[in-house]
Amino acid sequence: MSELRFEELRGEQVAYAIHRQERTFLPDRDHCPLCPTRPGGPVTEIPVAAFEIAVFDNRFPAFEAPHGAAEVVVYTDKHEGSLGTLAPERAEALMWVWRHRYMELGARADVDYVFIFENRGVEVGVTLHHPHGQIYGYPFLPPVPAREIAADERLGGCAPCKLLGDELADGRRVLVETDAVVAYVPYAARWAYEAHVVLRAHRASLLHCEAAELHALASVLQTLVRGYDALFERPFPYVMAVHQAPTGADTHDGHLHVEFYPPLRTADKLKYLAGSEQGAGTFISDTLPEESAAALREAIDRAG
Numbered sequence: 001m002s003e004l005r006f007e008e009l010r011g012e013q014v015a016y017a018i019h020r021q022e023r024t025f026l027p028d029r030d031h032c033p034l035c036p037t038r039p040g041g042p043v044t045e046i047p048v049a050a051f052e053i054a055v056f057d058n059r060f061p062a063f064e065a066p067h068g069a070a071e072v073v074v075y076t077d078k079h080e081g082s083l084g085t086l087a088p089e090r091a092e093a094l095m096w097v098w099r100h101r102y103m104e105l106g107a108r109a110d111v112d113y114v115f116i117f118e119n120r121g122v123e124v125g126v127t128l129h130h131p132h133g134q135i136y137g138y139p140f141l142p143p144v145p146a147r148e149i150a151a152d153e154r155l156g157g158c159a160p161c162k163l164l165g166d167e168l169a170d171g172r173r174v175l176v177e178t179d180a181v182v183a184y185v186p187y188a189a190r191w192a193y194e195a196h197v198v199l200r201a202h203r204a205s206l207l208h209c210e211a212a213e214l215h216a217l218a219s220v221l222q223t224l225v226r227g228y229d230a231l232f233e234r235p236f237p238y239v240m241a242v243h244q245a246p247t248g249a250d251t252h253d254g255h256l257h258v259e260f261y262p263p264l265r266t267a268d269k270l271k272y273l274a275g276s277e278q279g280a281g282t283f284i285s286d287t288l289p290e291e292s293a294a295a296l297r298e299a300i301d302r303a304g
């Protein structure tokens, strides 16, 4: 059972999920719990011999009913690969799975915020290499989406709409553009290769998207991840965060977008959150977003 405690100095919740210490840690591929259960082989988390996309409750949940949810989303029954290398139809199907989980979890009275995310790479604490993401249903509105709502109020309208307009007008940091979706390195990127993938139309969530928009979203996410991998010719670690409208009773609007926070600042150097970032909350970056965007655009071209 998790316990929530409120940290008064920062005004934010901390979740204690001590059972998570027993999690499976980087098993070899013969003992991967996210692989299908092969006939005669060990029983994994997924008791079938083949599957496309699998969703199940996290066995080591940070949140669980009646105080939230924690789910695992396995992208494929193939152990190798990534979001970038999935077949395009599978990546598109993943958008529909995300949409369905947002709808179901968001409808629950104990879930105020549905957060779809992926941690990729040991650099961001991944414990299983099999391509997968996670979904948390928070029983409260967490600080980052709350800050985005505050940005809407500060800017007197939808912040992602305004910021997307600014990025398109400037153009220097734009990475990929389609009719429906744009990816760019934000003007004030905190991470060297941070990127935001934003719906052009104001869509509060995946539920508000048309089928063509989900198709475009999948395609741009894949293009970006392949570009990341081409940048330093190595699998590129990141945290991917899908931001959508909160689902609690105290509802707010939102604007669907996906943020990527990669910890690499060079092929072999990590950005650590240190004194200024942790103690003062101010990121110090040694790369300019315009230069990162140019390098990423070139990598995206190379990856094709």
Ligand SMILES: [Zn+2]
Pocket (backbone or CB within 6 Å): 029, 032, 033, 034, 035, 078, 079, 130
């Ligand atoms: Zn596996």
Ligand SMILES: [Zn+2]
Pocket (backbone or CB within 6 Å): 158, 159, 160, 161, 162, 201, 202, 203, 254, 255
């Ligand atoms: Zn908007």
Ligand SMILES: [Zn+2]
Pocket (backbone or CB within 6 Å): 148, 243, 257, 259
């Ligand atoms: Zn966001």
